[in-house]
Amino acid sequence: MAPAHLPTSRAAAAALDVHDPLASFRARFYLPEGVIYLDGNSLGPLPGAARQRLAQVVEAEWGEGLIRSWNAAGWIELPRRIGDKLARLIGAQPGEVIVADSTSINLFKVLAGALALRPGRRRIVSERDNFPTDLYMAQGLIELIGGGHELRLVEADEIGDAMDEDTAVVMLTHVNYRDGRMHDMAAVTRRAHACGALVIWDLAHSAGAVPVNLNGAQADFAVGCGYKYLNGGPGAPAFVFVARRHQADFRQPLAGWLGHAQPFAFETDYRPAEGIARALCGTPPILSLAALECGVDIALEAPMSAVRAKSLALTDLFIALVEQRCASHGLRLVTPREPDRRGSQVCFAHPNAFPIMQALIARGVIGDFRAPDILRFGFAPLFVRYVDAWDAAHILADVLDARAWDRPEFHRRAKVT
Ligand SMILES: *Cc1c(COP(=O)(O)O)cnc(C)c1O
Secondary structure: OOOOOOOOOHHHHHHHHHOOOOHHHHHHEEOOOOOEEOOOOOOOOEEHHHHHHHHHHHHHHHHHOHHHHHHHOOHHHHHHHHHHHHHHHOOOOOOOEEEEOOHHHHHHHHHHHHHHHOOOOOEEEEEOOOOHHHHHHHHHHHHHHOOOOEEEEEOHHHHHHHOOOOEEEEEEEOEOOOOOEEOOHHHHHHHHHHOOOEEEEEOOOOOOOOOOOOOOOOOOEEEEOOOOOOOOOOOOOEEEEEOHHHHOOOOOOOOOHHHEOOHHHOOOOOOEOOHHHHHOOOOOOHHHHHHHHHHHHHHHHOOHHHHHHHHHHHHHHHHHHHHHHOHHHOOEEOOOOOHHHEOOEEEEEOOOHHHHHHHHHHOOEEOEEEOOOEEEEEOOOOOOOHHHHHHHHHHHHHHHHOOOOOOHHHHOOOOOO
């Protein structure tokens, strides 16, 4: 049964779009004809502003300005400037966030820094179902340090009990990539602090999608992606947060020259910069940063309360429609029904998830498959409409009813899935 407030016809869904306070944001993105894009959680669409801004950076700043643009066009300020903007989206203060490198690399930096702040403690606690790169980076760092650290992996509901006086760091992804479960950031952080551990939050599926209040939760460190809900473009640089209270003691091993106190003094010995700049490593990718800034600027214009309300309404609607229309096909909802435990995606498990998703993509509904058996649909409230949720659920039902997925071409796996 659909909750009573959900639309019961396509016209009723369209009426919700008419009254949607975020409706005007859709026009800020380029979205191809005939596509229902439910993958903004993996690669956000192109902001129209980014297209113009990139042309300007390439032609005027790079082409004409050449090396003078590091100062004249403010290139050198971009990591900090965009970091300060992002801080407003994730409950941080200016000077606590900087944009650099990838999420994987930033995680390596803050994990190394956090372990060094808890000498004598040997354990890193994380979730078995965390995004693999987070676990791999921890494994690689442990091997590199050679200090006998242990990565203890548990199920989501065992995290509290897994923390003890030997726990140096609790490292978690706020919204799980595979099933959309969301942790209670404040509660987990409180519990970790109670046993003397530090917490690192990965906000890859949170920033720009759900309310995040790092300082409200007393978070220690965080990292996150620029190319997902922030719409920064393929491979956009990532961000890193270091709480102000840790910055003076924070040391990270990727001690590149731009994290030095005086990069252009070209000193022989490393001295970390004051503040968040010590999280930098090498030269920032200016074209990518310019595009990311356009995505972040759009996200900042949208009130987060409206984003969250629409995200929950879209995901509620999609869950209800799929459960009504596809009831006989054995889809199993793996995303929490409880709103306060749900990110901005809906995932169903099905043994034929891979070919079903390929058949959906062929029909213009782009979501993604996550091994071993998950159909994942991201609902980015800035451009996904209620009619999109309506149509996507009905196309999924068609594909299942007609077994349209059961064709050889939909079983073939490409390099990126
Ligand atoms: C997408 C994602 C990443 C990606 O890391 P990259 O270094 O940008 O490839 C990391 N962690 C989580 C939780 C993710 O969802």
